[in-house]
Amino acid sequence: MRLNAENLSAHRGEDLIFSNISFNLTAGEALLLTGPNGSGKSTLLKVVAGLMRPASGRVFWQAEPAETGLPVREVCHYLGHRNAMKPELSVAENLGFWRAFLCDRPGGTGLSIGEAAAAVELEAILHLPFGYLSAGQQRRMAFAKLLVAHRPVWLLDEPTAALDVAAEALFARLIRDHLGRGGLVVAATHQPLDLVAAHRLEMKGFQYAETGEDFA
Numbered sequence: 001m002r003l004n005a006e007n008l009s010a011h012r013g014e015d016l017i018f019s020n021i022s023f024n025l026t027a028g029e030a031l032l033l034t035g036p037n038g039s040g041k042s043t044l045l046k047v048v049a050g051l052m053r054p055a056s057g058r059v060f061w062q063a064e065p066a067e068t069g070l071p072v073r074e075v076c077h078y079l080g081h082r083n084a085m086k087p088e089l090s091v092a093e094n095l096g097f098w099r100a101f102l103c104d105r106p107g108g109t110g111l112s113i114g115e116a117a118a119a120v121e122l123e124a125i126l127h128l129p130f131g132y133l134s135a136g137q138q139r140r141m142a143f144a145k146l147l148v149a150h151r152p153v154w155l156l157d158e159p160t161a162a163l164d165v166a167a168e169a170l171f172a173r174l175i176r177d178h179l180g181r182g183g184l185v186v187a188a189t190h191q192p193l194d195l196v197a198a199h200r201l202e203m204k205g206f207q208y209a210e211t212g213e214d215f216a
């Protein structure tokens, strides 16, 4: 399995946000996007997820023959700043929707709704409307969405925003578990996420971005 990005550049309105970004990730590898506010981390994740068209370059996925050539959006989970849950539906209904909507990709099996909620240590509040949950609880449940359907690629935008220290550690463990099963992760984050071996890409903002020393 391989996620390739070649010479990506992207505009927002008239502004060039970044150019010439390339990376290759294989099974079990993570790429951490760092950089100041507004430097283009979310934009890059949206381009990789297929939510925004790059101004140039391409992103593609290579895997088993049947999967090669699939757009990345078909093989990824995208966790954006927003949690993508309906506040008036219960947590169980929200997770049930995503489980039925996404379905598993070959190579793995999603958890049941109860198992996913237990994995983020919130199984006792599945019945509550999502809108009643605290900001940190909402973020944890949004993360549980990644567990109910198998996707080899996780694209995470500030996954630990609004989380307490214990939940940060929990997310880091779930991300490590995903990598340990051969998954791939691209995460924009201001926290180190405790991923020692992760590649790093430092976004610099307008006009350019450059790779860290440990990633070529």
Ligand SMILES: Nc1ncnc2c1ncn2[C@@H]1O[C@H](COP(=O)(O)OP(=O)(O)OP(=O)(O)O)[C@@H](O)[C@H]1O
Pocket: 012, 013, 017, 035, 036, 037, 038, 039, 040, 041, 042, 043, 044, 188, 203
């Ligand atoms: N719809 C838009 N139209 C014009 N400019 C935009 C739009 N959305 C974002 N931008 C600009 O694009 C730049 C990159 O934004 P982006 O959200 O990718 O940064 P980021 O590195 O993720 O920031 P943060 O750390 O604050 O989340 C910013 O200067 C932002 O103001």
